[in-house]
Each structure stands twice: as C-alpha cells, then as structure tokens.
Amino acid sequence: MAGPVVAAGYRGFDPSACTYGSAEQVTERLGAYAEMGYTDVIVRHLAEDQGEVLASFARLGEVRAALSTA
Numbered sequence: 001m002a003g004p005v006v007a008a009g010y011r012g013f014d015p016s017a018c019t020y021g022s023a024e025q026v027t028e029r030l031g032a033y034a035e036m037g038y039t040d041v042i043v044r045h046l047a048e049d050q051g052e053v054l055a056s057f058a059r060l061g062e063v064r065a066a067l068s069t070a
Helices: 002-007 023-035 050-069
Strands: none
Touching: 023 050
16 A cells, blocks of 8 residues: 555655555564664554554554564
C-alpha cells in the first residue's frame, strides 16, 4: 500500500525519508537509526480502513519487540 503513495511524493517527503515494508524490513531500518543514536520515530498510517490500521499497529508491536531484544 505505501510504495505507490511514497513514490508519488507523500506529503512532500523524499521517498528515502520514509520507512515502510514488512515487520522485518522496518525492524532493520529502525535498528540502523537506533545505531545512529535516534530514539524516537513518528508513525503515520496511510490506510483509512480501521482493520488495516490495527494490523499495522500489530506489525509495529512486532518491530518494537524485535528492537527490544536486539
């Protein structure tokens, strides 16, 4: 879902500034940011469907758990 929206210039962001994908991909990218010293992220959901947003939150829970054990 995010790929085409980000590629089209979501909110004027450079596509390289956005992190999206599978829980594993997001964990890898946020882990790299953590190694650089970043401690906070801003999450925006592109989905409008409540079920899709809730599924995204569940995946973010997986990411948080993976980063906590890293």
